[in-house]
């Protein structure tokens with residue numbers, strides 16, 4: 001356990017995220033001085049004065065680190081950065097660890113690079129800034145800049161400022177993966193609710209079609225869950241309803257995450273092709289069968305390969321594959337094996353996720369069963385994926401981080417030139433309004449002139465979504481009316 005005595009609570013969240021990155025397995029507690037326990041691994045005192053930050057780290061009665069620095073509490077962002085650097089330097093010295101992203105704990109490190117490139121700031125200045133202010137490693141700064149430069153080019157090719165995108169969530173999957181934290185219901189248990197769900201979803205889609213008539217629809221994305229859990233007839237009717245509702249004239253990308261290979265059939269892929277779906281995902285996560293069995297994917301490696309070949313046969317020319325590094329029981333050799341198998345298929349894009357331990361996921365709630373299987377070399381695994389993608393001609397084009405990621409690393413999307421997932425950039429960089437429909441869907445409304453972003457969320461529970469669909473629609477309508485985005 002790591003204990004903190006803080007003179008004020010304002011930066012507790014920032015401190016917690018940073019310390020967790022150094023001590024992922026330890027509990028972090030904020031306590032009063034009189035409640036400090038000698039048995040704690042580390043006791044840290046932080047005095048956050050108006051013009052000075054002081055830190056002292058103790059192990060029992062032994063002081064092992066102390067530091068103080070001037071800081072102006074009137075400038076919150078600079079004060080926060082000084083505080084985080086002080087903690088980082090202390091913990092780095094104590095643990096002899098360095099974090100690849102330094103003190104950056106937010107989810108979108110590329111935004112720092114992207115915003116500055118858009119302002120005309122030079123590469124060298126951005127490198128200096130990220131290194132000085134956030135102590136990011138050179139390697140991560142290079143990746144951020146490479147991603148941001150690719151994003152700028154892709155954004156320039158889209159009239160995203162006059163557009164919006166639509167996300168439609170299908171919260172059903174054939175079974176629930178061990179690490180899942182999404183809104184997802186197993187079709188085995190909840191299959192009887194699929195039709196009712198679709199009826200509610202149709203209503204929400206119809207309403208969304210009445211908004212933004214003066215804006216161009218840029219991308220449409222079906223995610224979840226696994227949209228191909230629906231039958232081919234359900235898929236056919238749903239896509240038809242979407243195409244009848246929205247004007248597709250300017251749509252640059254139409255994605256359906258087929259995702260789980262055990263949900264994919266020839267007929268469903270044919271339906272997607274018939275509707276002009278331009279990008280699909282077939283996600284193995286790993287090509288090791290033993291891991292697939294362990295993580296509850298309930299499909300075989302052969303099913304991945306077969307689904308991929310079927311899709312190619314039907315003319316799907318933009319196929320993404322997702323893999324996860326840091327899966328229980330896997331090591332570097334397993335990742336290398338997965339990459340060799342994927343190389344035989346040559347997907348158009350490859351998204352590399354680093355496993356994030358989410359609170360609600362079974363991998364966390366049942367963690368005692370998997371603790372011995374936690375990989376220790378995620379950094380080396382990620383490095384393998386970087387080497388592979390470079391050699392195979394993929395370029396990094398989007399990047400994001402989540403809380404509690406193995407090795408404090410990142411998720412990164414690679415694509416062959418021109419095969420990037422545009423929706424991923426739009427949502428990650430928060431460049432465009434995304435109207436999100438379905439259970440658990442969260443719409444993001446972007447007001448670029450005011451540098452403002454607002455979320456309107458739907459309920460997560462399937463039952464609630466079905467029963468309260470009118471309320472979900474009303475929620476969006478009143479938000480749009482209030483913000484003068486919808487005429488009466």
Ligand code: SF4
Nearest residue numbers: 173176177180184225
């Ligand atoms: S396929 Fe994705 S959404 Fe479905 S259970 Fe697995 S992790 Fe969750």
